[in-house]
Amino acid sequence: MKVVVVGAGYAGTIAANRLVGQARDAEITVINPRSDFVERVRLHERVAATGAASTPLTSMLRGGITAQLGTVDKIGDGGITLDDGGSDTFDYLFLAVGSTVVPLPGAVAVGTWEGAELACSALAALTDGSTVTVVGGGSTGVETASEIAEARPDLRVRLVGASIATTLSPRARQRVRVGLERLRVEVVEEVVVEVCTGPGRFGGVVRLRSGAEFASDLTLWAIVADVPDLAARSGLEVNPEGRAVVDEYLRSVNDPRVFVIGDCAAVPGARPSCEAAIPQGAHAADTLARIVNGLEAQPFSMGYAAQFLSLGRSDGVVQPTRRDDTARRLYIAGRTAAVAKERMSRYAKYSSRTANYAWLSGPK
Known part of the structure; x- marks a missing residue:
C-alpha cells in the first residue's frame, strides 16, 4: 500500500507517524516544501527572536517514513504532480497543507x-x-x-x-x-x-x-484566514472558504482515497488550530488502518477543553471551554497560564512526533 502525506505540520506529521505503527506494510512518503517541522504556535517567538519554531523534519518522523522536499501542484486520480514537473502515485493520500496568510501589500x-x-x-x-x-x-x-x-x-x-x-x-x-x-x-x-x-x-x-x-x-x-488552493485546484469540492469538504470519516467527498486533515479541511465545528489538527490527523490514520485491516471505520468526533493565549514569556490567559469550544466564565491568568501554554505547545510537538495523543469526544 502506497500512502502519500502532503504537508508536514501537526496533522500530517502525526498521521504519518501513527500510520506507520499500525500499517507496517505501508510505504509512506511525506512531501513538504521545507525540510523542517514548523511549530505554528511558536511563530510569534520566532518573529521576536525569543525562541525557535522549527525542528528538522527527519527528527520528527519515525523510521520507515520517507521525507521528500517538494510542493504538490495537483492531486489527480490516484496520482500527484509536483511543481518541478515530477509525479507520483498513491493508494491513499493525506492532504494536510494547513492554512496560510494573505497580507495587504506593504505588510x-x-x-x-x-x-x-x-x-x-x-x-x-x-x-x-x-x-x-x-x-x-x-x-x-x-x-x-x-x-x-x-x-x-x-x-x-x-x-x-x-x-x-x-x-x-x-x-x-x-x-x-x-x-x-x-x-x-x-x-x-x-x-x-x-x-x-x-x-x-x-x-x-x-x-x-x-x-x-x-x-x-x-x-x-497576523490574520490567519486563508488556505492554499491545492484542493480547489485539484477539483475537490471546497466550501466558500476554500477548505475541502469531507465526510464523517475525514475523507474528501469526491474521492474516498483522499483524507483531508487540519486547517485545510472543512470539518464542522473545527477551529483552525493544532488542538483540532492533531486529533484529525490521528483519527484519519486510525481510520485508514481499520479500512486496510477489514474493520469498520468510525466517525470522527472531537471536543475542546480550553484555549491558550500567551502575553509574553511570563503572562498569559487560559480559557476553559465547553466541548463545542464556547468559553466558560472561569479563566486562569498570569504565570500559571504562561506555564500551561508552554506545556501545551510542547505536548503538541511531542504528540506529533510520537503519535501518542488522546482527545475528548465531541459535544452530544
Whole structure:
C-alpha cells in the first residue's frame, strides 16, 4: 500500500507517524516544501527572536517514513504532480497543507514560516523609538504584539483589529487588555483597509476604514484566514472558504482515497488550530488502518477543553471551554497560564512526533 502525506505540520506529521505503527506494510512518503517541522504556535517567538519554531523534519518522523522536499501542484486520480514537473502515485493520500496568510501589500505575514523569518529580520533592523503595527485581533495578533513588546521595550507597538480576543469570555478578554496595557501595547479596534509603503521596505502609512491613518515603520499581518488552493485546484469540492469538504470519516467527498486533515479541511465545528489538527490527523490514520485491516471505520468526533493565549514569556490567559469550544466564565491568568501554554505547545510537538495523543469526544 502506497500512502502519500502532503504537508508536514501537526496533522500530517502525526498521521504519518501513527500510520506507520499500525500499517507496517505501508510505504509512506511525506512531501513538504521545507525540510523542517514548523511549530505554528511558536511563530510569534520566532518573529521576536525569543525562541525557535522549527525542528528538522527527519527528527520528527519515525523510521520507515520517507521525507521528500517538494510542493504538490495537483492531486489527480490516484496520482500527484509536483511543481518541478515530477509525479507520483498513491493508494491513499493525506492532504494536510494547513492554512496560510494573505497580507495587504506593504505588510509582512507572520502566520507562516517564511513571513516570520522576514518579520524577524525586519524587526531586528528597527531602531529605538520605531513603531510596529500588528494587524489582527485574534490569538496570532495578540501573541505577536505581546512578544515583540516584551522583547523590544524600545519600540512602540500597536495592535489593530476589528475586535480583540473575541473567542474568550468577557472577563478573560478584559484580562488580555490588562496584559497588553502592562506591556504598553496600544490597542486600536478598527479595520485596516490599506498599507501604503514609504521610504522603508515595510514602513509607511496604515489607513483604517474610518478614514484615520497613522505612520508605521513595520506592519505585520497576523490574520490567519486563508488556505492554499491545492484542493480547489485539484477539483475537490471546497466550501466558500476554500477548505475541502469531507465526510464523517475525514475523507474528501469526491474521492474516498483522499483524507483531508487540519486547517485545510472543512470539518464542522473545527477551529483552525493544532488542538483540532492533531486529533484529525490521528483519527484519519486510525481510520485508514481499520479500512486496510477489514474493520469498520468510525466517525470522527472531537471536543475542546480550553484555549491558550500567551502575553509574553511570563503572562498569559487560559480559557476553559465547553466541548463545542464556547468559553466558560472561569479563566486562569498570569504565570500559571504562561506555564500551561508552554506545556501545551510542547505536548503538541511531542504528540506529533510520537503519535501518542488522546482527545475528548465531541459535544452530544
